[in-house]
Amino acid sequence: MADFLMPSLGADMERGILSEWLVKPGQTVNKGDLIAVVETDKGAIEVEVWDSGVVDRLWVEAGAEVPVGTPLAHIREEGAPVEHAPAAAPVQIPEAAGVAAPVQAAAPPPQARSAPSSSTGGGVSPWARSLAAERGVDLSGLTGTGPGGAIVGRDVPERPVPKDPLQGMRRAVARAMEKSKREIPHYYLSTEVDLTDTLAWLAQFNADLPARQRVLPIVLWLKAIALAVHEVPEVNGFWREGALTLSEAVHLGVAVSLRGGGLVAPALHDVDDTPLPELVAGLADVVTRARRGRLRGSEMMDATLTVTSMGDRGVERVDGVIYPPQVGIVGVGRATERAWVVDGAVAVRTVTTLTFAGDHRAHDGHKGGLFLSAIAKHITHPEDL
Amino acid sequence: MDDPTIHKKLLDLLVELAPEFAAEDIDLDEDLRDQLDIDSMDLQQLAGRIDDVFGVDIPEAERVELSTARSLIDYLQKRHGTTG
Amino acid sequence: MSTVTYREAVRMALRESMTADERVFLMGEDVGRYGGSYACSMGLLEEFGEERIRDTPLSESGFVGAGIGAALVGMRPIVEVMTVNFSLLALDQIINNAATLRHMSGGQVSVPVVIRMSTGAGKQLAAQHSHSWEGFYTHVPGLKVCSPATVVDARGMLLAALDDPDPVVIFEHAGLYNRKGEMPEPPPSVDLRTARVAREGTDITLITHGGCLWRTLEAAETLAEQGVSAEVLDLRMLRPLDWATVHQSIAKTHRAVVVDEGWKSWGFSAEVSARIAEESFWMLDAPVRRVAGVEVPIPYATHLEKASIPQPADVVRGALEVVGRG
Numbered sequence: 011m012a013d014f015l016m017p018s019l020g021a022d023m024e025r026g027i028l029s030e031w032l033v034k035p036g037q038t039v040n041k042g043d044l045i046a047v048v049e050t051d052k053g054a055i056e057v058e059v060w061d062s063g064v065v066d067r068l069w070v071e072a073g074a075e076v077p078v079g080t081p082l083a084h085i086r087e088e089g090a091p092v093e094h095a096p097a098a099a100p101v102q103i104p105e106a107a108g109v110a111a112p113v114q115a116a117a118p119p120p121q122a123r124s125a126p127s128s129s130t131g132g133g134v135s136p137w138a139r140s141l142a143a144e145r146g147v148d149l150s151g152l153t154g155t156g157p158g159g160a161i162v163g164r165d166v167p168e169r170p171v172p173k174d175p176l177q178g179m180r181r182a183v184a185r186a187m188e189k190s191k192r193e194i195p196h197y198y199l200s201t202e203v204d205l206t207d208t209l210a211w212l213a214q215f216n217a218d219l220p221a222r223q224r225v226l227p228i229v230l231w232l233k234a235i236a237l238a239v240h241e242v243p244e245v246n247g248f249w250r251e252g253a254l255t256l257s258e259a260v261h262l263g264v265a266v267s268l269r270g271g272g273l274v275a276p277a278l279h280d281v282d283d284t285p286l287p288e289l290v291a292g293l294a295d296v297v298t299r300a301r302r303g304r305l306r307g308s309e310m311m312d313a314t315l316t317v318t319s320m321g322d323r324g325v326e327r328v329d330g331v332i333y334p335p336q337v338g339i340v341g342v343g344r345a346t347e348r349a350w351v352v353d354g355a356v357a358v359r360t361v362t363t364l365t366f367a368g369d370h371r372a373h374d375g376h377k378g379g380l381f382l383s384a385i386a387k388h389i390t391h392p393e394d395l
Numbered sequence: 396m397d398d399p400t401i402h403k404k405l406l407d408l409l410v411e412l413a414p415e416f417a418a419e420d421i422d423l424d425e426d427l428r429d430q431l432d433i434d435s436m437d438l439q440q441l442a443g444r445i446d447d448v449f450g451v452d453i454p455e456a457e458r459v460e461l462s463t464a465r466s467l468i469d470y471l472q473k474r475h476g477t478t479g
Numbered sequence: 480m481s482t483v484t485y486r487e488a489v490r491m492a493l494r495e496s497m498t499a500d501e502r503v504f505l506m507g508e509d510v511g512r513y514g515g516s517y518a519c520s521m522g523l524l525e526e527f528g529e530e531r532i533r534d535t536p537l538s539e540s541g542f543v544g545a546g547i548g549a550a551l552v553g554m555r556p557i558v559e560v561m562t563v564n565f566s567l568l569a570l571d572q573i574i575n576n577a578a579t580l581r582h583m584s585g586g587q588v589s590v591p592v593v594i595r596m597s598t599g600a601g602k603q604l605a606a607q608h609s610h611s612w613e614g615f616y617t618h619v620p621g622l623k624v625c626s627p628a629t630v631v632d633a634r635g636m637l638l639a640a641l642d643d644p645d646p647v648v649i650f651e652h653a654g655l656y657n658r659k660g661e662m663p664e665p666p667p668s669v670d671l672r673t674a675r676v677a678r679e680g681t682d683i684t685l686i687t688h689g690g691c692l693w694r695t696l697e698a699a700e701t702l703a704e705q706g707v708s709a710e711v712l713d714l715r716m717l718r719p720l721d722w723a724t725v726h727q728s729i730a731k732t733h734r735a736v737v738v739d740e741g742w743k744s745w746g747f748s749a750e751v752s753a754r755i756a757e758e759s760f761w762m763l764d765a766p767v768r769r770v771a772g773v774e775v776p777i778p779y780a781t782h783l784e785k786a787s788i789p790q791p792a793d794v795v796r797g798a799l800e801v802v803g804r805g
Contacts, residue, residue, distance in 0.1 A: 137733045137764040156765060156803045163733055163764040216455045221442030224455060226435055269432070270415070297436055321434045 012061045013081035016070075019050050019057075019310045022185050026050050027075045028082060037065045039085065044306070046082065051178035052274060053303035055310055061085045134161040141166040179272040190331050194249075195370040198329050201382045204352075205345055206359045208392045215392075222294070228264075228319050229289050231342050231385075233395040235317055236260045236281035238384035244373040245366075245381050246314045248335040254372040263313025263333065264293065266300040274300050275316050275333060276309035286395060320344045327363040337372035340385070341365035396449070401471050408444050409464060412437050423465040449475050480663050486656040488633035489519045489595075491666070493557070495634075496641050497527050500555060503641060506533040506546055507559030507595075516561050517597055517656050543569035543594065547577050547646075550592040555641055563596040563612045563650065570615075577646040578621030593640045598650040599690045599740050600788050606776035609784070613688075613739070614746035616648050617718040623647040623671060624718040626689035630660030632715060635669030643671065650717075652690025652740075674721035676728070680710035683798050684728040686751060687738035688714040691789055695738050698794035705795075707802055717747070725751070726759050733764035736797045740788050743771035770797040 016026055027049040033039060045059040066084040070076055134142075134149055138161045142149050147170045149161060156162035208230065216224040239246045239260045247256035260282040263275035276296050281289065299305055318330045319342040326346055330339035343363040350359035364385060368378040388395065396404075406418040413431040422430055428438070438458075445467075446452045451474055453461070461467045483491070496503045505520055511534040514521035524532040535542035539560060546558035560566045566573065577590045600609035616624050625640065625647060627633045633651065640647035677692060678699050687695045692713050699709040710728050714720060729735055735755055737748040748769040755767050773787045 135733075135764045136761045140761050157800065160765075162803065213455065219455075220452050221439060221446055221455075221458070224439060224442075226439060228436075269413070294436065294440065298440075321436075323428055323434060 012063075012085055013069075014045060014059055014061070014083045014085055016076050016078050016080045016082055017048070017057055017307055017311075018078045019048065019055050019307055020052065020182060020186070022189070023050060023078055025075055025077045028070050028072060029054060030072055031068055031083075032056070033059075033065045033083075035065050035067055038088070039063065039065055048307070051182035052310065053179065053305065055305055055307050057307040059085065063087045133158070135163065137163045138166050146170050179268075179274075183273055186333060187331055190334050194332050194334060194337075196332060196367045197370045197375055197378065198365065198367050199375060199378045199382055200327065200329075200363055200365040201386060203362050203364050203386045203389060204350060204359050205362050205389070208390055209345070209360055211392045223287060223290060225286055225290055227345070228321070228342070229286060229293060230389060230392055230395055231319065232262055232264070232278065232281050232293070232317060233284075233286060233289060234385050234388035235315070235340055236262060237388045237395070238381055239282060239315065241384040242377055242381040244377050245338040245368065247337055247372070248314070249337050249369055249372050250335050254337065257314040259314065261312045261314045263316035263336070264296065265316060265318035265330075266297050268301055274305065274310075275313060275318075276300050276305050277311075277313035279308075279312065315340070317342065327365060329365050330367050332367055332369055337369035338378075338381075339367050341367070396475060398472050401449070401475065402468050404448055405445075405464065405468050405471060408441060408448065411444065412441060421464055423468070424463050426462050427464060428462070445471070451475050480661050482659050483630050483662045484656065485630055485633045485651070485658050485660065486517060486519050488630040488660070488662060489637065489651065489656075490521065490523070491662075492634040492637035493520060493523060494526070496555075496557075496638055497523075497531055500641070502553065502555040503557065504531045504533065504549075504554065505557045505559060506535050506542060508535055508537060508542075508561050510534060510559050515559070517651075517653070519559075519656070539565050539568035540572055544572040544576065546592050546594075547572055547580075547590055550577075550590045550646075551580070551588055556592055557637070557641070558592060558594045560594060560596045562608060562653070563598040564608050564610050566594075566596055566612065573616075573622070573646070573648070574619050578619050581645065582621060589644045590646050591641075591644045592646050593637065593643075593649065594646065595637070595649045595651060597653045597656075599652040599654060600772075600777045600784060601654045601690075603779055603781055603784060605779040609777035611739070611741035611747075611772065613650055613717055614741050614750070616650075617720075617747060617750065619718075621646065622718060624716070625649045625671060626715065626717050627651065628655065628689050628692035628713050628715070630658075630662050631667060632669055634662070634666055636671065636715070639669055639671045647671070650689055654690050655693075658693070669715075671716055672719070672721060674715055674724040675713045676710060676724070677713040678709065678711040680708040680732065682708045682732055683734040683736065683802055684710045684712060684725070684732045685736050685738060685794065685798065686712045686714065686725060686728075688717060689740075691738045691740055694789060694791045695794050698791040698798065701791065701795045702798055705799070705804075707798060707804075709798060720751070720754075722754060722758060725755065729755060729759040730762050733762055734801050735759075735763070735767045736770055736794065736801055737767065738770045738789050738794055738797075740772055742774050743769050744774060746771070765801045765803070768797050768801050770794050 028046055029049040030047040032044050032046055039059050040062045041060055042058050044056045046057050048055050048057050063085040066086045068083045070082045141163055147166055152161050152165050154161035155165055212225060243256050246260055247254055259280055261277040261279045262281045263277050265275045267273055278292055278296060315336055316333050316339045318328055318339060320328050322344060324344050327343040328341035330341045332339045345360050345362045347358050348361045349356050350361060364382060366378050366382050406421055409421055410416055410418050412433050442453055442458055449471055451471060461470055493505060509516050510520045511524040511532045520532060543558055546556040549556045577592055581589045599611055616622060625636045627636045636649060640649060678696060685695050695711050699711050702709045710732055712728055737751045739748040741747050748771045752767040752769060770789045770793050775787055777787055778784050
């Protein structure tokens, strides 16, 4: 029996909008079921519930924006008595004015703060509202030039200004990258891997497979990296409050670029333990949902190590920026044909530059180097992946 | 499926991958990856969708040669055309 | 077209109406021998005689009542109350008799009396003699209330009022009597229904009447120099008020300022504001503002008196605030 709280879905997330409930009071839920959709800077995230039981009361209305930690709903054990007030007190953020707090007693869902107020803090004139409604313009993006900063008729544009849908995301990425560069002492290593034989093996492997089941090189890399973690566990964990906490599980964050700009790195869970065909399907699914803006809370939070790949169209080398609180990021450059020395002679081989950026507080170059070597070893034995 | 239908349906699939493009704006002879800003995952997705819509599973060896819209359309018309 | 003063225009109407209809007569303090305290009836005693131009005692309740009585039996009296200030003494007659007898008699009788009163401040007549009671009178069902601001209306509204079978109260702002204006020939007849657009504009509607019209027009000129196009409405009729014209103007400009010499609170401009809020709400781009009398008994000293009633600069300032440039 517990309260379902507004989750933190990012390192510096302070508030979120509960945009949609996916359950109703009285509904039975099991751990892992999707319970709500939360709107954050990074898009709409489907949130899983971590308790099993019966959804008792929904404290917060759809559309409400509340601080992280606010009780959103009550899940009671089957057979337990009905609760009337949230057990946990809502988290107050000092500068948040006018934020909803759940009501005591058997009251209807508390008054939630309505859609974000205009940036002016002033009002909106009736005429401006009429114009905005007529023109399909969203008032919340407008700046008011009326008395007291009110939005008045002249502030409403003729046509809706297309809102930058990625504005929130850009801000979130900016914050994360700033924090990373500010706090994490990065060290950088790289190695070159001859992929020729691996790619030949892959072509064979894929020859008889239908399109959707074919393994792309990135899938091999993910598996290779996940297995390499077993040899150098120090790269797979979190740096928090001055100490490294290693993760038993290997959930690889996969950097996915979004059409029109924007970047997310949702987690693929337990990559080390997942057979290749499942990895293929899992990756396709996550990338599709990432691009559609429907990722899950666990995918946003669970990555223990991130991989960024340039794919077949990018540059030859990428040195990543570590996503805090992780302690490393692997970069896979584009495979290119190079003059290479094989058995004492020059040949043309397909080679990739593999990089690793590590958090020097958590581990050092020696470990990083071992990690890269392990990855190289695994990727060149694809039959064992 | 007749040839004009194949032409149209293939372009529709491309628009699925790159929704900000209109079918008529796609240059048939330009490399698709450059033009539509799509990557190998998108191409794999496209191959899957081609299988769904046309019932044609393009072997990987052949697929890597088909880098433009026109080459894909020609391929599909040869393999799937006029059978309705 | 000829140029006449407001008082001459009133006199024209008095003369014309008494010439045309023998039921019409003028009664009031000093209207006869003195020629009217504002000289409106100068020369009329000589022209029409004592039966038609009747000097009354200093007894507002009495002579207003007498006028009401005359109207009840079929005459068409024009009762001149020297100033609206003295009409307070006759309120019972005006409200409880003139305004109400048709209703109370079930339509059996009507009271076709016209009551003319000078109104307003600006002549250093101090607190008891400078009132603007338009707010009181417009509050009473059964009365029509006119506020002519132009020479055309000064003549025309009086003539139209005499045609009305019910009591009509006409407010003549004391500051207007000397004001010259153009009177077309032949002089036009006017209605007792509509408001007039005195100046067209697009950015803000300035709603006013009577003595304030000219100050408001002056303000509109100043506003135009500052890039604000003000539409000025001369209400003409205060009760019934032409809300349609007001609404139409606000539909165009989306902003309104009401200019009235009466005290701001609980008065005439308050009603106009309320009605605009009720009927033009969705078109408003800013709250309705009132530029009205300061909440003090009107002072005697010139500079203080000026400061206590709306001046063009006050209207300009109010309009700029509403437009968002205050």
